[in-house]
Amino acid sequence: MKHLNKLFVAALMVLGLNANAQDDNNPWAISFGANAVSNRFGAASDFGDQFGGFFKAKENWNIIPSVSYLTLSRNVGNNFSVDLTGSVNQIDKLVSREPGTSDYSVSNPGDLTYYAADANIRYSFMDMIGTSWFDPSLNLGGGYTWLDNKGNGTLNGGAGVTFWFGKNVGLSLRSIYKHTFEDQAEANVPxxxxxxxxxxxKFGGKDTDKDGIYDKDDLCPTEAGLPQFQGCPDTDGDGIADKDDNCPNIVGLPEFQGCPDTDGDGIIDKEDNCPEVAGLASMKGCPDTDADGITDAEDNCPTVAGPRANGGCPWPDADKDGVLDKDDLCPEVPGTKANRGCPEVSDDVMKQLNEYARTILFNSGKSSFKDETIPVLQSMKEIFKEYPHARFSIEGHTDSDGSNQLNQELSENRAAAVLNFLVENGIAKDRLMSTGFGETMPIASNKTKAGKAQNRRVEVKLIK
Known part of the structure; x- marks a missing residue:
């Protein structure tokens, strides 16, 4: 027995090196310490008297100054544990009652060696009362006890309490009544x-990542984590576990699954093209001050709405005629929308052109101009220049003198002569066309000299 203390100290060191936290997760426990044995309870015949000397240690208890018991326990679930206990003692006090009296005497039976091996089922009330340090329990079981070389089986029942003053270390107190069914006077063991x-x-819990949270309760058993996240890490410290954090390395917000929104526009930074400037979801987080559908960074006129085709700026209207320059065929001359920004050729203008045209003089029977006609043609040219996108038809007519064929050819040639003069003097050819009608469209009688003079003419018409 002299080596028993050394054995228990060695066990204590091993457990101290391997013990883990969180008692609920440690299915195994080992207890050791001192035990005391008293048969005062069994010697009393009256129930009330059985407790009379319960705490009279000097008179009733047998104690040795050594570690004298070892209990190994296994939690089997639902607050139940199975305990196996081995204990030793030295019996030098036996209590006996004087027959026919209520007096008791204590005798020395000869320093008997006490051995016991017991198995008990223990039920803990700690969860029921809701504490983490006060652990009362009841137990029931049986075993075998020897006094020297004589022994009896026993039915055991008792109660105890453990005060947990560490994560897995506690002070255990327990009392067990051992009942033998033989007559008390004849039993080998009273x-x-x-x-x-x-x-x-307590020991035996598995904590793979060594974070103090056992694997069975650890949602991230291979990654060291925090208790508030059931063992999962929170790398960026934003209060959102990495497993639920879409941006685990950057501090973020719960409403964005752990991702940041620096500019507070409701769009997380990693999806925000302008993360430091509040913007619109439709613009991928960038602002669009003038709401023209072009982000300010791409908009040459960020405060004035304009089309993308013009860099976000409004199209200019240089001549202020209401037709944008891009659509204005005459961007520097006020015009009308109907004429695509060019000035309309009015009836007065056409009247003026035709007044000039009627004064065009050709050499007799030819398509060449008389000298005095050149200024007239120049005046017509200036009017054509004022309307650079208007198109005109130049029509030639003759009187009835001569054959129809000659008159037709002459009218065509004279109209073409006017067209050629205008083209040669800067008027675009695609704006003009010429045709001749010969003598077919008189405007006066060909029977008089004055009527023939009116029929020999050039007319200008607007092509619409």
Missing amino acids: RHIQHFAGITF
Whole structure:
């Protein structure tokens, strides 16, 4: 027995190195300490008297100054544990009652060696009362006890309490009544109470990532984490576990699954093309001050709405005629929308052109101009220049003198002569066309000299 203390100290060191936190997760426990044995309880015949000497240690208890018991426990679930206990003692006090009296005497039976091996089912009330340090329990079981070389089987029942003063270390106190069914006077081992006081260590929980949270309760058993996240890490410290954090390395907000929104526009930074400037979802987080559908960064006129084709700026209207320059065929001359920004050729203008045209003089029977006609043609040219996108038809007519064929050819040639003069003097050819009608469209009688003079003419018409 002299080596027993050394054995228990070695066990204590091993458990101290391997013990883990969180008692609920440690299915194994080992307890060791001192035990005391008293048969005062079993010697009393009256129930009330059985407790009379319960705490009279000097008179009733048998104690040795050594570690004298070892209990190994296994939690089997639902607050139940199975305990296996081995204990030793030295019996030098036996209590007996004087027959026919209520007096008791204590005798020395000869320093008997006490051995016991017991198995008990223990039920803990700690969860029921809702504490983490005060652990009362009841137990029931049986075992076998020897006094020297004589022994009896026992039915055991008792109660105890453990005070957990560390994560897995506690002070255990326990009392077990051991009942033998033989007659008390004839039994090899009298009925007795055995008291235990010792230290309990819980162990056996698995904590792969060493974060103090056992694997069975750890949502991230291979990554060291925090208790508030059931063992999962929160790398960026934003209060959102990495497993639920879409941006685990950057501090973010819960409403954005852990991602930041620096500019507070409701668009997370990694999806925001302008993360430091509040913007619109439709613009991928960038602002569009003038709401023209072009982000300010791409908009040459960010405060004035304009089309993308013009860099976000409004199209100019240089001549202020209401037709944008891009659509204005005459961007520097006020015109009308109907004429695509060019000035309309009015009836007065056409009247003026035709007044000039009627004064065009050709050499007789030819398509060449008389000298005095050149200024007239120049005046017509200036009017054509004022309307650079208007198109005109130049029509030639003759009187009835001569054959129809000659008159037709002459009218065509004279109209073409006017067209050629205008083209040669800067009027675009695609704006003009010429045709001749010969003598077919008189405007006066060909029977008089004055009527023939009117029929020999050039007319200008607007092509619409």
